[in-house]
Amino acid sequence: MKKFYLGCAGLFCVTGLTACGPAGDETPTTAGAAPAVETRPVDAGSGDAMGADASRPALTSGVLKDNMDNSVRPQDDFYRFVNGAWLERTEIPAERVRWGSSYEIIERNEQRIKTVLVETAADADAPAGSDVQKIGDFFTAYMDKQRADTLGLEPLAEQLAVIEAAQDHDDLLALFGWMTRHKLESPFGFYVDRDRENTQRYLFYLWQGGLGLPDRD
DSSP states (O other), X not given: OOOOOOOOOOTTOGGGOEEESOOOSSOOTTTTOOOOOOEEOOOTTTTOTTOOOTTSOOEEOOOOGGGOOTXXXXXXXXXXXXXXXXXXXXXXXXXXXXXXXHHHHHHHHHHHHHHHHHHHHTOTTOOTTSHHHHHHHHHHHHTOHHHHHHHTTGGGHHHHHHHHTOOSHHHHHHHHHHHHHTTOOOXXXXXXXXXXXXXXXXXXXXXXXXXXXXXXX
16 A cells, blocks of 8 residues: 655654654554664764763764665755655554654553553552552553443543633633643643743743644544
């Protein structure tokens, strides 16, 4: 099945490329694999600001040469030159709408976190009140689908009442602020950060919220 890919090209952005297109039936051969990087020893004559230190780990370039297509001249098609080999061997997983090395990292980390949570929940000897016990109980409660089905929307009654109480524009603005404080998405988001043109001051930033969903689930 023909795949269509869309990414952000750049020699120093190779590890952050994404692929967009129709979901396929196959999974990429690179999924779950640790990214390969080139390494080089620290050279005392390299002008390294930290100086030579044999105890320091080897530096990594961050450029994945295996992803490059050296049959293409960079001045003709820089995107294909940087990403060509990766595009040829990579397919978008069926459950994803886009794919790239950043998504591989996210998926790999999610699996590692799941392993930690499952092992923590299974630790019956965790001291009461410890972080291990709290994390295990939290994960176990989250995975208790039967209890969630029994409770239904009851645990959200207070939050839903706040939403239901909004009657006019002023209430709606207050509701957006309440949602932001509780880490909930709203049609408009805002935050305070440094001025992008004058780092000596801070500004209030406002932007429109997104309408997309992360995946089919």
